[in-house]
Amino acid sequence: MRKTFLLIVAALAVTAVVGATAGARPTATPGVTAKSILLEGTYPLSGPASGYAPIPVGMGAYFSYVNAKGGVNGRKINWHYEDDGYNPANTVQITHKFVEQDHAFALVGGLGTEPQLAVRQYLNDNKVPQLFVATGATTFDRDYVQYPWTIGWQPDYEAEGSIYGKYVVANMPNAKIGILYQNDSYGNDYLRGFKAGLRSHQSQIITAQPYDLSATTPPAVQMAKIKASGADTLVLFATPTPTIQAYVIGTKLGYKPANVITNSVSATDAFLTIAEKSGSDIVEGSLSVEYTLDPANPIYNKLAGMKLYRSIMAKYAPKANANDGLNLYGVAKAWNVVQLLTKLGKNPTRAGLMAAARKMTFSPGKKNANPFLLQGVSTFTKGSFQYPITQVKLVKYVNHVFQPQGKLFAGRGALR
Amino acid sequence: MPALLELSDVTARYGQVVALHGVSLTVEDGEIVALLGANGAGKTTTLRSVSGTVRRSGDVLLGGKRLARATPEVVARHGVAHVPEGRGIFAELTVWENLRMGGYIVRRPDFATVLGYFPWLQERRNQQAGTLSGGEQQMLALARAFLSRPRLLMLDEPSLGLAPLITREVFRVVTELNQKEGLAVLVVEQNAAVALAAAQRGYVLETGRIAVAGSAAELKSNDAVRTAYLGY
Amino acid sequence: MKRLGNPIAFGVLVLAVIAAPFIFSNYRTYQLAFVGLYLVALLGLDILTGFTGQISLGHGAFMGIGAYTTTILVVDHGVRDIWTIPLGGVVAGIIGLAFGIPATRFAGPYLALATFAIPLAFIGILKRYPDFTGGNVGKNLPQLHSQLGWHTNPSIWFYVVCWVVALVMLPLAFVIVRGRFGRAMRSVRDSEIAAAANGVSTAGVKTLAFGISAFFCGVAGSLYAIGITYVNPDTFPIDLSILLLVGIVLGGAGSLYGMLFGALFVEFIRISWGPALLNLFSRVHHIDTHAPGSGLVVYGVVLLLVLYAAPAGAAGLARGLAGRPAFLRRKEDPSLSDPGLV
């Protein structure tokens, strides 16, 4: 009996230790002090999605760079992020901590469709900005009326898909298309957009093979079926590992499609190089799209944006691999964040931040384009158009690197 | 010259239960010593306290060397072969593999000599040991123990579950090994008559203590021993 | 009264539960609510593992079943969330019973590995029928809002719900393990043959224990869904099932109050203690607290150290070596097992 009692007392003691770290008192505007602004985000630093871990590093490097120059309107940006392991249950609990305990000014760049879906309503209820989520799921841009405190950043998957559709219509009207897609919202967004882009040419799709993310074996059966269908154009709407596997398996099966289109999430130089090294001979000439500069491609090295990127990375994240485009993605996003904060002036508010995000005109025309994006790409929102980045350039994988092709494509609506 | 095996004031316990309360005994070179007693008297525990398969305190000396903290494998390497109750045959291995295990600590196991004492093992060498009869298993265990070239052989209830005829055969081989090879034997037996016939000396254990000690003849003539263990 | 556990201990616990929200911040209270629901899940798993000796690596899926039951009832059928809590338990319990029937044929490690299939199958089924479950995208539940009638913080409301349930389930667990059925469970754990010889239906006991444990986990899962306000397949990974088993072992399998420690560990290790320890280390020795994988390393090392310090869990420490149930007692040195029997 006494021992059970002891057990409970000890449990209480542990709890007390747990509670010892009390939260900071909220101020007039949460997260804003005379000298600092607190921005926070959740990222998968462990588990299957931890490959995205460089993104917050890149963001942090840019914030450090801005802080070193005196910060934003005299305030230093305090950048804090935590590991959610891509489990929405963790995302929710950590986000509660960010809001209720840390009193973050805004949540920035939170990664992953499902983890961010899990906290969207909570953040909107609490009127906390969910700024520039790191996912291309269309809902984060499209449903701004219902979720006024949420906004995406990168081109959405639907728009990207439609660009491939339009490209096919314009350039290969007789192609017979075989699609490998991930059967979740990610793959389906792409597929829906692709069909929309094809319009009356949807009959060109002769087979669409789904695979499951949790399927633990490579998509061999699906690739065999695509080959057997006689498709001469392979379209991959998959995450990186299955994409590389599809390339390799296709080669092993002796499949030689005339064209391969692969979505931008998986089409990085690093991933395709792995496919190439693994023996795939159909990687060369793969088509995809890009909207940021590509640190792996030397042709950008002379651009001011790339020079700035490299100097920031060298100084503020020296251990990171600067040739990894995910760092640049982080830096580019942080640039937009800093621009918005600057606009808020001396007394930043959360509502002000969202208002600024809803009316962004960072474009080459106004000479204030994001220097880390491809030349000509705007970050633009206005009124009912709440898709910050929609312009992309088609790129073709030649000699181990993606080379830009022609002009910018607009995935959505009118652009200035 | 010290005795081959000397236990002085050895206590052993299983968890909280004390099984031996200060047992002292000796085995001299070339001797067969019988350890008698009722169920639970501590006979098996005495053997275990030698081979290190029970937590024990007190002094266990082998040829003057202290074994009190030695683990079973170290005791075996010092030349003590322990054939446990139930024989400890590797049932799923073949007869020959069992024998090879017996010679595990010997650089060049002398299979020829052993087969001289147990010639039938030769033709059964590829049979699974578990398929042998009880008597054959006991013989195999003996042969296996002898292959490690022990200075002391400890046998735990070799007669258990065996027909009287087979028991007699087992003890015949033990006696032969003792006489021809000079092997010292410490044998635990329920069947006191058979044990005392082979042994030169004996000890009787009662509830973890030595109750009676003496030569085989003395024990056989001891009234208490006779009524309790010999049954006449 | 004694069958309901130690009344003094229970009283202390109740007082502590009442006091906590007044002491801790709203966010900590929110976390302590999760401790309450994990306690319910661990009590259930402990009934199966600690008291009946059946190891399960799949009970996270029963939490998932409870969570999805609540979600579908609330989101698609408009049922008020707190009424779905017992239903989540019942649905999980029935599925647990159904699984328990074949499971009784598996012994020891075979059962453990067979139960590994439950979360895998659960995730597969969630994805296969997206119209019903929401598929990968999952489903959002209504946000927490206080239903206590005055301006209470939603976290505190959730805390109250979780701990009211936990403080009902704890005595219930005591009733189960102390009663006739509890004796049957323990006899199955200690020796199935002896239990059968004494007229205990081992298959029946194991099946029922499986069902009961699934019921507890289902209730916990309902609370989980209400607290997280979102479910999708990623929310119920295999890790969750393993984490529950970790909670049992660290709390001390076969002890009910020990599960308090297990629940604290399960809730805090990854989200709070791990990052705090990393921060501490980074001050002593310069390391990157955000290095990918560093959080896992800390979690693993802490787990290992706790295992070394308390191989029989917190309850084992509190109870000392003697009072431990036989199957958890330190094994004797392997050589001390009878070497004779084959």
Next chain:
Amino acid sequence: MQTFFQTLTTGLSDGSIYGSLALALVLIYKATEVINFAQGEMAMFTTYIAWALMGHGSTFEWWAFFATLGIAFVGGAALQQTVIRPLERASVLTAVMATIALLVILNGLAAWIWSPQLQFFPSPFPTSSWVIGGVHISKQDAGTFGVVMACVLILWLFFRFTKLGLAMRAGALNPGAARLMGVRASWLLALGWGFAAALGAVSGMMVAPTVFLTPNMMQAVLIYAFAAAILGGLESPVGAIAGGLSLGVLLNMLGEYVHPVTTELRLPVALGILLVVLLVKPAGLFGRVVVRRV
């Protein structure tokens, strides 16, 4: 018919990897009754070591392969002595928890040291195929199968014909009696872990060219290895290999021929079949029901 043979060869190749990891699990289980959850992560970690030895390069080096086997062997033995041995006398459940802790630590450590980014790992075999009667037989598949089977054969020869191998078998069957023969049981356990780790390294290095190198690359394989081990019977090395091969073929055949079995349901269906097998034969196809002492 052509598809059938192609599916069969792919299945055998996949299955040999599941089988080798299952065999590693069986080696440890037989000796200690502990299911080593860290088996997959040990394989992953040693594959990273091989990758580092190959200079993160794009060509497979056999010397690095063998060096990795050696490192894995020593590392596995060291893990047993340092991490598992202190818990020798704790309950089996506690020891299993320690292997789970090990799993978590190794996974985190690999991400920490080498970054979680997907990496290329070279295959020793060319990507091309032999075409025999219209059937494409991938050289990688055949090579993987060959290497794994060669390793299994070497291991079998070791256990069958060497004194140490015999002692390890005896120690697994009856540790108490083996110690009485002078066998240093604790060292044999370390040896067992060493072999299991080396076998895991083989499976890791063989599977890495197809699943690519990441800290999580072995988690799926481990699940299949678990299934293979219980399918064959946890106590049976032959069963582990047979279980692995049949599981590999079964999974590929299911995906190819049974259309309602979509990708989401392939794993549950395979596990369902496994459960049915277990219901009929509770100790696996090759296992024997051991009557435990009361």
